[in-house]
Amino acid sequence: MRTALVLLLLLALAAVPGSLVPQQERQPAQAADFRRNNPDLSNVLDTLGVFNVFATPWFAAVYLLLFVSLAGCIVPRCGQYLRALRAHPPTAPRVLSRLPEHTYWIAPAADADDALRAAVDVLRGRRFRVAAGPGGDGWVAAEKGYLREAGNLVFHLALFGMLVALAIGNLFGTTGQKLILQGDGFTNTSTQYDDFTPGTLATGDDLEPFSFRLKSFHAAYQPTGPQRGTASAFEARISYTAAEGATPRDARVRVNEPLEVNGTKVFLVSHGYAPVVTVRDGKGDVAWKGPVAFLPQDNNLRSVGVVKAPDAVDAKGRPDQLGFTGLFLPTVQLDANGWVSTFPAPDDPVLVLTAYHGDLGMNSGIPQNVYQLDTERATQFRNADGTPYAKALRPGDRMTLPDGAGSLSFDGIRQWAGFQVARDPSNGTALWSSVAMGAGLCASLFVRRRRVWVRVRPHTGTDTSSGIEIEVAGLERGSSDRLGEEVGEIAAELRVRTLAACHDTSNSRTQERP
Amino acid sequence: MNSNSLADQTLAQLSNWLMYSAIAVYLMAFLAACAEWAFGNTGRIARASATDPAGSVARDDEPSAPVGGTTPGSTSVLVPTSTTVRRKAPPGGHGAAGDSPRADVLGRTSVSLTLLAFVLHAGSIVTRGLSVARPPWGNMYEFSTAFALAAVGAYLAVLALRKNVRWLAVPILLSVLLTLGLAVTILYVDSAQLVPALHSYWLWIHVSAAIVSGGVFHIGAVVTLLFIGRDRWEAAVAKGRAGGRLATVWGRLPSAGSLDKLSYRLNVLVFPLWTFAVIAGAVWAEAAWGRYWGWDPKETWAFITWVAYAAYLHARATAGWKGRRAACLGLIAFSTFVFNYYGVNIFITGLHSYGGLPTK
Ligand code: HEM
Numbered sequence: 001m002r003t004a005l006v007l008l009l010l011l012a013l014a015a016v017p018g019s020l021v022p023q024q025e026r027q028p029a030q031a032a033d034f035r036r037n038n039p040d041l042s043n044v045l046d047t048l049g050v051f052n053v054f055a056t057p058w059f060a061a062v063y064l065l066l067f068v069s070l071a072g073c074i075v076p077r078c079g080q081y082l083r084a085l086r087a088h089p090p091t092a093p094r095v096l097s098r099l100p101e102h103t104y105w106i107a108p109a110a111d112a113d114d115a116l117r118a119a120v121d122v123l124r125g126r127r128f129r130v131a132a133g134p135g136g137d138g139w140v141a142a143e144k145g146y147l148r149e150a151g152n153l154v155f156h157l158a159l160f161g162m163l164v165a166l167a168i169g170n171l172f173g174t175t176g177q178k179l180i181l182q183g184d185g186f187t188n189t190s191t192q193y194d195d196f197t198p199g200t201l202a203t204g205d206d207l208e209p210f211s212f213r214l215k216s217f218h219a220a221y222q223p224t225g226p227q228r229g230t231a232s233a234f235e236a237r238i239s240y241t242a243a244e245g246a247t248p249r250d251a252r253v254r255v256n257e258p259l260e261v262n263g264t265k266v267f268l269v270s271h272g273y274a275p276v277v278t279v280r281d282g283k284g285d286v287a288w289k290g291p292v293a294f295l296p297q298d299n300n301l302r303s304v305g306v307v308k309a310p311d312a313v314d315a316k317g318r319p320d321q322l323g324f325t326g327l328f329l330p331t332v333q334l335d336a337n338g339w340v341s342t343f344p345a346p347d348d349p350v351l352v353l354t355a356y357h358g359d360l361g362m363n364s365g366i367p368q369n370v371y372q373l374d375t376e377r378a379t380q381f382r383n384a385d386g387t388p389y390a391k392a393l394r395p396g397d398r399m400t401l402p403d404g405a406g407s408l409s410f411d412g413i414r415q416w417a418g419f420q421v422a423r424d425p426s427n428g429t430a431l432w433s434s435v436a437m438g439a440g441l442c443a444s445l446f447v448r449r450r451r452v453w454v455r456v457r458p459h460t461g462t463d464t465s466s467g468i469e470i471e472v473a474g475l476e477r478g479s480s481d482r483l484g485e486e487v488g489e490i491a492a493e494l495r496v497r498t499l500a501a502c503h504d505t506s507n508s509r510t511q512e513r514p
Numbered sequence: 515m516n517s518n519s520l521a522d523q524t525l526a527q528l529s530n531w532l533m534y535s536a537i538a539v540y541l542m543a544f545l546a547a548c549a550e551w552a553f554g555n556t557g558r559i560a561r562a563s564a565t566d567p568a569g570s571v572a573r574d575d576e577p578s579a580p581v582g583g584t585t586p587g588s589t590s591v592l593v594p595t596s597t598t599v600r601r602k603a604p605p606g607g608h609g610a611a612g613d614s615p616r617a618d619v620l621g622r623t624s625v626s627l628t629l630l631a632f633v634l635h636a637g638s639i640v641t642r643g644l645s646v647a648r649p650p651w652g653n654m655y656e657f658s659t660a661f662a663l664a665a666v667g668a669y670l671a672v673l674a675l676r677k678n679v680r681w682l683a684v685p686i687l688l689s690v691l692l693t694l695g696l697a698v699t700i701l702y703v704d705s706a707q708l709v710p711a712l713h714s715y716w717l718w719i720h721v722s723a724a725i726v727s728g729g730v731f732h733i734g735a736v737v738t739l740l741f742i743g744r745d746r747w748e749a750a751v752a753k754g755r756a757g758g759r760l761a762t763v764w765g766r767l768p769s770a771g772s773l774d775k776l777s778y779r780l781n782v783l784v785f786p787l788w789t790f791a792v793i794a795g796a797v798w799a800e801a802a803w804g805r806y807w808g809w810d811p812k813e814t815w816a817f818i819t820w821v822a823y824a825a826y827l828h829a830r831a832t833a834g835w836k837g838r839r840a841a842c843l844g845l846i847a848f849s850t851f852v853f854n855y856y857g858v859n860i861f862i863t864g865l866h867s868y869g870g871l872p873t874k
Contacts, residue, residue: 001832005825012821012850019811019818019862026808054809166807175804222706234710255710256802267804422804430806434793441786 004073007066014062018053021045025052067163074156081149088131092139092453096473099453101487108467110498112456115470116140118497119454122490128452140454151443154436161433168426171201175422181274181291182414185213188264188421208264208423212240215250217271217415221344229300229343236268236417253419263423270418272296272303275328275351276411281312282404287322288312291414294328295371300341303328306373307353307408310362315404321360322406323373326353326390339392351410354390355381355401381405450476450483452490470494525645526705530698532638533659536631537694540687543627546620547683550610554617554766604751606769610681621680625673628683632666635694639663646705651721652712654859658697661855662690664729668780672733677776681767685736716798723791727784728851731823734780735848738841741773745838774837778830781844785823792816811862815854822847 022030031051035042042051049056096102107115116132119140123130128142176193178186188211190196190204198204220233236253242261251259258265274291281287287309294305307324314320331343332350339352358378381389381402391399398409452474459467472494474487611617639659643650650656669686672679747764750756758764767773795816800806807813826843829835835843 001828002834005828005832005835008821008825008828012818012825015809015814015818015821018809019814019858023809026810169805230706231710233713254713256714256716256798258801258804265804267802269803420804424800424805427800427806431797434796438786438790438793441789445782445786 001073003069004066007062007069011062011066014059015053017050018059021050021053023052023054025055063163067160070156070159074153077149078153081146081153084149085146089129089141089143089451091133092141092455093473096453096455096471099473099475101474101484102471103473103487103491104469104471105491105495106459106467106469107495107498108459110468110470112138112458112468115456115468115494115498116454119456119470119494122493122497123452123454126490138456142452142454143450144452145447145449147443148447148449149444151440151445151447153440155440155444158433158437158440161429161436165426165430165433168429169199169424171199173422173424173426174198174202174204174207175420175424177269177418177420179270179293179416179418180214181293181416182214182217185211186419187211193421208262209244210240210242210261210264212238212251212259212266214238214417217417219271219344219415231344234268234271236271236419263425265422267420267422268417269420270296272301272416272418273328273330273346273349274414274416275305276414277307277324277351278409278411279307279309279312279322279324279406280408281309281322281406282315282320283313283317285313287406291416293371293416298341299344301330301344302339302341303330305371308360308362308370308373309406310360312357312406314357320357320405321362321378322401323356323360323375323378324353324408325356325373325375326351328352332392346413349395349413351393352390353393353399353408354388355399355408357381357401357405448476448482450474450486452487454490454494470498522645522705525641529638529642529645529705532634532641533694533698536634536638537691537698539627539631539634540691540694543624543631544684544687544691546624546627547610547680547687550617550621550624550680551684551763551766552617553620554610554614555612555762604748604765604769606772607764607766609678609768610683610766612766621683624683624687625680628666628687629670632663632670635659635663635666642705649718649721651717651725652706653701653703655697655701655703657721657725657855658693658701660725661728661732662693662697664725665693665732666690666729668726668730668733672776672780678768679776681740682733682736685739686733689732689736714798714801716794716801720791720794720798723787723794727788727791728855730780730784731788731848731851734777734784735845737773737777737780738844738848740767741770741777742838742841743767744773745770745841774841777841777844781823781826781847785827788820788823792820811858812854815850815858819847819850819854822850 022034024031045051049058053059093099097104116138120130120132123140123142126144128144129146130140130142133139133141174197176190176196178193180186186192188207188209190198190207196204215237218233218235218237219231222228222230222232234255237250238253238259239248239250240259240261241248253259253266253268255268258267260266272294274293276291277289278286279288288307288311292305292307294303296303304327305325309322312320312322327339329339329341329350329352330346331341331348333340333342339350356373356375356378360378361374361376383389383402389402391397393399393408393410395410395412398407400407452472455471455473457469457471459469470491472487472491474483474490476483609621611621639650639656642656642659646652651660665686669679669682672682743760744764744767747758747761748770750758768776795813796806799808799810799813822843826840826847829840829843
């Protein structure tokens with residue numbers, strides 16, 4: 001137990017750094033910020049694995065040691081418990097008066113064997129397990145509350161269930177993220193995801209074959225008050241087919257209300273805007289057209305994004321890639337901090353862009369981040385005075401690039417929704433383990449295991465009458481006021497029974513004598 | 515949005531008004547409780563034992579030897595796990611008032627005022643909930659007020675169970691006043707709708723379980739603190755010393771043994787509820803984010819709290835860790851709970867960052 005205690009404390013301690021330092025997997029952006037702000041510290045932390053505490057060997061070592069010590073304790077205790085279930089309650093101690101709860105009285109005319117039988121009855125009636133000693137200097141031993149130990153074992157075993165669930169989840173679960181534009185669709189295959197993380201032993205080949213289309217996305221925000229701009233509802237309306245060839249069905253996905261298809265769940269996790277733009281190149285041909293998802297940076301959905309036209313040509317028809325980068329502001333305001341958004345709904349939307357041309361690395365064959373522009377070998381368009389060329393566009397506006405290099409028109413706005421698709425085969429195991437844990441815990445903490453002994457001896461008092469002395473005593477692990485009451489009740493019941501028995505015998509005697 | 519209708523604004527206003535009234539009445543209850551201590555006395559018996567360190571009236575109500583019929587090391591061991599150190603201890607005191615009838619009246623007044631404040635406080639929370647038609651725990655102001663209500667509720671419940679625990683009034687009311695003071699000044703936000711992440715019936719289940727656990731853990735921690743004080747005093751008296759400057763306080767408290775037992779009972783009583791709160795949170799996380807456990811800071815600290823309380827329970831059952839050491843673990847466990855509330859909500863960003871603190 002002492003080992004377990006130390007390991008438990010160590011586990012709690014080991015979890016602390018994981019909450020103070022941003023974790024790489026969960027919060028990559030914050031982790032990067034942290035690294036930038038504390039370069040030296042970060043090196044030390046990196047060698048210790050503090051950016052990924054819950055996957056480090058030392059964290060695993062602590063909890064595995066804990067579970068080994070748990071197993072080392074639980075397995076023998078299960079054996080002991082089974083033996084204890086079959087064993088009799090132990091013999092009464094010689095001196096009952098040393099027990100914490102003890103009472104005795106003298107029954108003048110009672111018979112020892114009758115009293116012992118009555119004691120067995122009373123204790124059985126109270127659902128104790130009872131064992132009786134031989135008559136004469138006889139005793140009765142009783143025990144109750146075996147469920148306490150059982151509950152404790154179930155609780156600790158359920159902890160193993162939790163560990164197994166965690167392992168199953170890590171090995172066989174899959175999660176993936178997908179950003180979907182209003183009107184677009186998604187088929188659940190690993191290649192369609194923006195980001196796909198299968199468990200260690202999951203291949204990603206056997207994903208649930210469903211598909212869905214985002215019909216529309218709705219958001220509602222607090223229009224006024226101190227929480228102005230805080231979202232009050234998000235809803236994605238989708239149409240999905242549960243399997244190939246199945247008939248499409250409509251569904252609504254909200255935060256907290258995922259769509260579930262045969263054990264795979266689709267969660268709504270993010271949303272944003274996608275300005276619809278048309279890019280024309282130097283020859284006036286459409287080089288790119290469509291919605292481009294911008295990624296939100298704050299609660300008012302100030303969003304950043306890029307527009308790329310890899311196939312653009314210049315006025316003479318030579319390849320000259322065009323790239324635009326900038327901000328989308330659903331409700332624009334220009335203040336000292338630059339372009340900001342003051343409300344998340346598109347009440348006064350503006351697209352602010354600057355443009356590049358030349359080699360944007362889009363033909364290099366190296367996969368590119370769609371949300372970033374590689375401007376290393378490109379040239380930024382500039383105004384006549386040399387400042388970067390930038391323009392703020394309202395829907396319907398068009399920016400014409402200098403030197404007839406082309407143009408971009410801002411045609412409209414679409415929304416997008418980000419979904420997380422997850423399958424975790426350990427959910428059931430985890431749930432049932434936690435139910436077992438709760439039940440076991442309650443039994444272990446609230447069931448009282450206690451023993452009660454009754455001893456009956458011939459009374460060797462000074463007075464002449466023969467009789468017996470009856471002792472009742474109780475013992476409980478952990479002290480409880482209720483044991484005293486219980487022993488008192490048992491004694492009272494027994495007293496009544498032995499008294500009644502005396503009455504019977506005395507009555508029959510009086511009837512015999514005359 | 516209907517949250518701005520006149521009726522709702524009136525309700526929100528009423529809620530604030532009730533809150534300020536509750537704080538005022540709590541303050542009066544607190545002062546009455548302080549006065550009870552000030553005008554109370556240490557009581558005849560305790561005085562006698564304090565002046566007579568040999569403890570002629572002291573008794574040792576724990577059995578002094580392990581009892582036969584048990585086999586050490588087996589699961590069926592039923593050794594009484596008494597928690598007090600076996601020494602000649604002065605008897606438990608009579609409470610804050612001691613034997614003084616005047617102080618007793620003050621103490622009773624404090625209880626009545628607490629009850630009144632509790633009703634006003636509950637009214638404030640209910641009207642706040644009505645004003646926005648949702649469970650009134652969506653931001654830190656609301657969590658804090660609910661948490662304080664749970665603490666007072668737990669205190670009144672223990673009182674109602676006919677336990678003479680009026681000596682709890684001063685520390686409990688002090689921390690309730692601090693919590694509410696912090697809530698109405700720094701943490702206050704006007705009532706508003708919930709962010710979508712909190713739109714779930716799990717908000718009722720998970721958060722109310724956590725709040726009630728917090729309230730009872732709080733009382734448990736206060737009793738534990740008092741246990742440590744009383745225990746040291748008893749040790750000092752046993753060695754023949756007077757027991758320090760606060761001797762009059764410790765002398766009026768119940769015996770260390772019963773304080774220890776009470777704090778253990780309180781913690782044991784809510785540990786399953788806290789376990790349930792964590793599990794319900796995991797179920798909710800599964801419904802909201804697709805994973806039941808993601809080591810988010812809030813989750814991590816809930817886990818730490820849970821493990822710390824489990825360690826406390828183990829310590830109570832482990833020889834050599836009973837008494838003051840287990841008590842320290844209990845206090846550490848409670849401080850992790852408090853940190854999970856204030857620390858994680860304010861200083862650490864995570865998915866659970868819905869504290870709704872006014873940003874400057
Ligand atoms: C190495 C691992 C562990 C060992 C060897 C161990 C051993 C034990 C034993 C022997 C008991 C019975 C104590 C008694 O009946 O008084 C117990 C009780 C308990 N254990 Fe563990 N345990 C371990 C891990 C854990 C863990 C990880 C938790 C939860 C975080 C936990 C929570 C509890 C609880 C709540 C009790 C009930 C305490 C009580 O009865 O007062 N245990 N443990």
